Amino acid sequence: MNGQTISDRIERWGLYEVWLTGAEDGNPFLDVRLSAQFKHKHRVVEAWGFYDGDGHYCIRFSPDALGAWTYVTRSDCSALDGETGAFTCVEPSPANHGPVAVCNTYHFAYADGTPHFPVGSTCYAWTHQGDDLEKQTLATLGHAPFNKLRMCVFPKHYVYNRNEPLYHPFAPAGAGGWDFSRFNPRFFQHLEQRVGDLCQLGIEADIILFQPYDRWGYSTMPTEADDRYLRYVVARLAAYRNVWWSMANEYDLMASKSMSDWDRFFRIVRESDPYQHLCSIHNCRCFYDHRKPWVSHCSVQRSDLSRAREWREAYGKPVVVDECQYEGDIEQGFGNIPGWELVHRFWLGTIAGCYVGHGETYRHPEDILWWAKGGVLHGESPSRIAFLRRILEEGPPEGIEPISRWAGGREGEYYLFYFGVHQPSIWTFDLPPSARYRLEVIDTWAMTIAPVEGTFGGRFQVALPGKPYLAVRIRKAG
Amino acid sequence: MNGQTISDRIERWGLYEVWLTGAEDGNPFLDVRLSAQFKHKHRVVEAWGFYDGDGHYCIRFSPDALGAWTYVTRSDCSALDGETGAFTCVEPSPANHGPVAVCNTYHFAYADGTPHFPVGSTCYAWTHQGDDLEKQTLATLGHAPFNKLRMCVFPKHYVYNRNEPLYHPFAPAGAGGWDFSRFNPRFFQHLEQRVGDLCQLGIEADIILFQPYDRWGYSTMPTEADDRYLRYVVARLAAYRNVWWSMANEYDLMASKSMSDWDRFFRIVRESDPYQHLCSIHNCRCFYDHRKPWVSHCSVQRSDLSRAREWREAYGKPVVVDECQYEGDIEQGFGNIPGWELVHRFWLGTIAGCYVGHGETYRHPEDILWWAKGGVLHGESPSRIAFLRRILEEGPPEGIEPISRWAGGREGEYYLFYFGVHQPSIWTFDLPPSARYRLEVIDTWAMTIAPVEGTFGGRFQVALPGKPYLAVRIRKAG
Numbered sequence: 003m004n005g006q007t008i009s010d011r012i013e014r015w016g017l018y019e020v021w022l023t024g025a026e027d028g029n030p031f032l033d034v035r036l037s038a039q040f041k042h043k044h045r046v047v048e049a050w051g052f053y054d055g056d057g058h059y060c061i062r063f064s065p066d067a068l069g070a071w072t073y074v075t076r077s078d079c080s081a082l083d084g085e086t087g088a089f090t091c092v093e094p095s096p097a098n099h100g101p102v103a104v105c106n107t108y109h110f111a112y113a114d115g116t117p118h119f120p121v122g123s124t125c126y127a128w129t130h131q132g133d134d135l136e137k138q139t140l141a142t143l144g145h146a147p148f149n150k151l152r153m154c155v156f157p158k159h160y161v162y163n164r165n166e167p168l169y170h171p172f173a174p175a176g177a178g179g180w181d182f183s184r185f186n187p188r189f190f191q192h193l194e195q196r197v198g199d200l201c202q203l204g205i206e207a208d209i210i211l212f213q214p215y216d217r218w219g220y221s222t223m224p225t226e227a228d229d230r231y232l233r234y235v236v237a238r239l240a241a242y243r244n245v246w247w248s249m250a251n252e253y254d255l256m257a258s259k260s261m262s263d264w265d266r267f268f269r270i271v272r273e274s275d276p277y278q279h280l281c282s283i284h285n286c287r288c289f290y291d292h293r294k295p296w297v298s299h300c301s302v303q304r305s306d307l308s309r310a311r312e313w314r315e316a317y318g319k320p321v322v323v324d325e326c327q328y329e330g331d332i333e334q335g336f337g338n339i340p341g342w343e344l345v346h347r348f349w350l351g352t353i354a355g356c357y358v359g360h361g362e363t364y365r366h367p368e369d370i371l372w373w374a375k376g377g378v379l380h381g382e383s384p385s386r387i388a389f390l391r392r393i394l395e396e397g398p399p400e401g402i403e404p405i406s407r408w409a410g411g412r413e414g415e416y417y418l419f420y421f422g423v424h425q426p427s428i429w430t431f432d433l434p435p436s437a438r439y440r441l442e443v444i445d446t447w448a449m450t451i452a453p454v455e456g457t458f459g460g461r462f463q464v465a466l467p468g469k470p471y472l473a474v475r476i477r478k479a480g
Numbered sequence: 481m482n483g484q485t486i487s488d489r490i491e492r493w494g495l496y497e498v499w500l501t502g503a504e505d506g507n508p509f510l511d512v513r514l515s516a517q518f519k520h521k522h523r524v525v526e527a528w529g530f531y532d533g534d535g536h537y538c539i540r541f542s543p544d545a546l547g548a549w550t551y552v553t554r555s556d557c558s559a560l561d562g563e564t565g566a567f568t569c570v571e572p573s574p575a576n577h578g579p580v581a582v583c584n585t586y587h588f589a590y591a592d593g594t595p596h597f598p599v600g601s602t603c604y605a606w607t608h609q610g611d612d613l614e615k616q617t618l619a620t621l622g623h624a625p626f627n628k629l630r631m632c633v634f635p636k637h638y639v640y641n642r643n644e645p646l647y648h649p650f651a652p653a654g655a656g657g658w659d660f661s662r663f664n665p666r667f668f669q670h671l672e673q674r675v676g677d678l679c680q681l682g683i684e685a686d687i688i689l690f691q692p693y694d695r696w697g698y699s700t701m702p703t704e705a706d707d708r709y710l711r712y713v714v715a716r717l718a719a720y721r722n723v724w725w726s727m728a729n730e731y732d733l734m735a736s737k738s739m740s741d742w743d744r745f746f747r748i749v750r751e752s753d754p755y756q757h758l759c760s761i762h763n764c765r766c767f768y769d770h771r772k773p774w775v776s777h778c779s780v781q782r783s784d785l786s787r788a789r790e791w792r793e794a795y796g797k798p799v800v801v802d803e804c805q806y807e808g809d810i811e812q813g814f815g816n817i818p819g820w821e822l823v824h825r826f827w828l829g830t831i832a833g834c835y836v837g838h839g840e841t842y843r844h845p846e847d848i849l850w851w852a853k854g855g856v857l858h859g860e861s862p863s864r865i866a867f868l869r870r871i872l873e874e875g876p877p878e879g880i881e882p883i884s885r886w887a888g889g890r891e892g893e894y895y896l897f898y899f900g901v902h903q904p905s906i907w908t909f910d911l912p913p914s915a916r917y918r919l920e921v922i923d924t925w926a927m928t929i930a931p932v933e934g935t936f937g938g939r940f941q942v943a944l945p946g947k948p949y950l951a952v953r954i955r956k957a958g
Contacts, residue, residue, distance in 0.1 A: 331904055331906075332906075333904045335902060338899075338903050338904045338905075339903070340901060343901045421816075423818060423821045424813060425809050425816050425818055426809055426810065426816045427809040428809075428843070468809040469818075470818050470821075
């Protein structure tokens with residue numbers, strides 16, 4: 003028996019691997035087809051395998067049901083075909099809630115039903131910076147409020163990003179070029195390690211499959227190389243429960259790709275991914291048509307969060323405003339807003355029933371900007387974002403729905419008013435008269451929560467501090 | 481000879497009056513038609529007269545050319561017809577620059593060529609508050625930065641505006657109603673006094689002819705009463721050089737008026753006004769089509785000043801954003817932004833080549849809110865608006881044209897960068913390489929202007945303080 007598995011007991015939504023040994027000659031990335039059919043009772047799930055170099059082949063699988071599973075491999079290479087095995091799927095460990103999926107139309111939940119309120123950040127090229135900085139990034143994330151991280155597979159070429167990556171995704175060809183038909187397993191092993199590290203920290207890896215900032219040719223590969231790359235990445239990474247797919251960062255800046263390319267990429271990922279992970283695409287100027295059936299949620303770049311509700315309504319899916327400009331002081335307009343403005347945009351998006359993402363771009367003597375390379379956080383927004391995350395987690399588990407220009411929540415049950423720059427010193431609330439509610443005045447910047455004495459119902463006025471960036475939380479009494 | 485004039489020497493753009501005595505019986509407001517033809521060399525200008533009560537009739541005229549003028553009256557009442565007179569138009573006093581008109585497509589200038597950069601405020605109902613408060617308002621305006629004031633002819637009924645006006649524009653009819661065919665001269669004499677007071681202070685009176693906030697019936701008069709009212713107001717006020725006409729405040733909230741009513745009102749005012757004063761109309765939600773030929777400039781309500789340039793381009797006329805929400809702390813969203821946010825909006829509009837207006841709505845124990853009743857100013861924005869006005873007056877006399885997202889000015893000559901909430905700590909400027917420029921870093925809130933050492937040209941980088949609400953002024957050296 004060729005098959006070698008890591009363990010015969012695997013936790014639900016954990017990572018199971020079947021390792022096989024096979025041909026090294028020719029080009030196994032092109033020549034060998036490998037998959038396995040995993041069977042639980044009468045249900046069969048097929049997962050694609052991948053070549054990991056040096057004659058090593060692997061099929062990864064993440065079981066979603068408790069109990070006995072068996073598998074049988076399928077390959078056009080006889081040494082890899084027909085291998086069988088069995089394992090038992092056991093209860094997940096306490097921190098493992100499974101992969102995140104869309105829930106309640108505009109919101110998210112883990113597979114075990116725990117709500118997931120995305121509070122994301124962005125470190126586009128963090129996995130290309132070498133061990134020291136990558137470990138520092140992980141240490142920072144261990145104490146940061148973020149539960150999702152946008153990160154590119156490919157290295158990044160851009161302002162503040164001139165360093166060469168540690169690994170390249172393809173084997174070198176002559177004249178500084180790359181052989182797009184031969185992947186570099188070391189590159190992907192490293193990427194997987196980092197995705198796994200994030201999983202350990204409870205952070206979703208929002209994996210960006212293509213992006214325009216490139217000097218190596220990864221943004222302009224031929225069609226068959228693009229498609230093969232997608233299948234390879236999905237075969238390697240889909241079994242990590244914390245994976246989200248992002249077809250691209252700023253897809254609309256990639257002149258060499260057409261809209262039908264993007265549509266095809268979505269179909270390839272959706273066809274290849276046994277778990278149907280969350281799947282979106284991020285714009286620069288023009289939104290992709292998120293109504294298309296393969297898009298699970300909107301991943302948008304826009305700075306005017308007062309319009310967030312429009313996008314919800316336009317697409318009928320969860321809206322994650324992953325980029326609404328970053329806290330920082332660089333010259334580029336996307337990266338020089340103050341922390342309080344970013345926090346303001348988080349709150350605007352929140353009461354509109356959307357989710358907002360963080361990034362940080364303070365200039366650094368060694369060009370280590372969080373948004374690209376990770377490292378440590380310097381800004382004033384993360385602590386306030388942690389505060390907002392706490393508010394979200396104390397709120398309705400189904401998520402916040404937009405109620406009015408000033409408030410989101412769950413009609414009759416929970417209201418989160420947010421006044422932004424507006425500084426009323428009095429406010430008239432109009433709640434259902436049949437119930438009683440408790441009010442708290444929240445200073446979103448000072449991170450204070452001050453209860454208002456008494457209980458309230460119907461139409462009533464409350465004095466407010468008359469300063470900007472206040473919120474009022476209203477919850478049913480008793 | 482019936483005619484009685486104030487003087488036989490009148491300054492250019494001053495106010496000349498012909499007073500006549502005629503019929504008191506019947507309804508002179510309806511029955512008597514009166515005008516005068518004023519003649520300067522071969523040129524003839526006809527101005528309408530008005531009945532001022534007690535048998536007094538008046539024709540007002542504002543001469544725009546120096547030298548000898550004669551006039552002859554025309555009336556269907558023989559006692560008022562054929563009266564003649566003469567006067568000499570002399571050089572204006574130093575503070576008299578004549579009426580304001582559109583200049584350079586998107587800007588304004590007084591008739592003597594002096595640029596006018598509108599820096600307006602809003603006291604909708606200030607002339608209805610009685611002498612004490614009105615004099616306090618005038619005293620405040622004497623030290624405030626504003627050179628234009630939006631004010632309604634009719635009294636206002638609204639939140640914080642429940643008091644009865646001192647005078648009513650019409651004669652009382654039975655049952656608390658009004659005889660719309662009989663004006664109350666005392667009302668208009670008082671209004672004129674206030675318009676004249678503003679003129680003395682160098683402030684343009686942006687006179688709002690209709691508005692929706694009404695409990696007396698002035699917003700729902702019959703068609704013929706509307707039209708007669710307009711002609712009467714124009715006959716009385718057009719000779720004041722500081723008059724601007726605003727057909728309405730929030731015309732789109734007046735359900736009883738159709739778009740063809742508004743178009744007719746414009747035509748009536750334009751046909752009746754010998755001086756073709758600036759003429760616009762102010763929206764709540766929906767812009768009037770400012771491309772219509774009788775509109776001199778756009779008078780708009782919008783809070784998102786980052787879009788100001790769009791409106792310039794859409795209408796091809798000067799844009800005055802008279803209402804972009806007010807500094808204050810009331811409950812209504814239009815009246816509770818902090819001073820710094822209002823100042824920010826002023827700057828955004830300025831670099832877009834537009835003009836922005838002020839208002840103030842801080843709660844007051846006696847409901848005396850500047851935006852409606854005048855009084856004194858409490859806010860933090862007026863001093864910063866004065867600072868901006870100084871910047872404008874030190875800038876290009878032709879006005880500021882939008883240049884980029886970040887800057888307005890005159891290409892090659894003058895640039896005013898404004899970074900808003902953005903806080904770059906470095907900036908790359910790209911100026912014509914053939915000239916040398918001096919730079920100043922402006923803190924729009926602290927009201928400081930710090931020169932940057934040296935002269936600059938071409939493409940160069942400058943370190944900036946890395947905080948929000950900074951501007952950079954660039955002027956040609958030497």
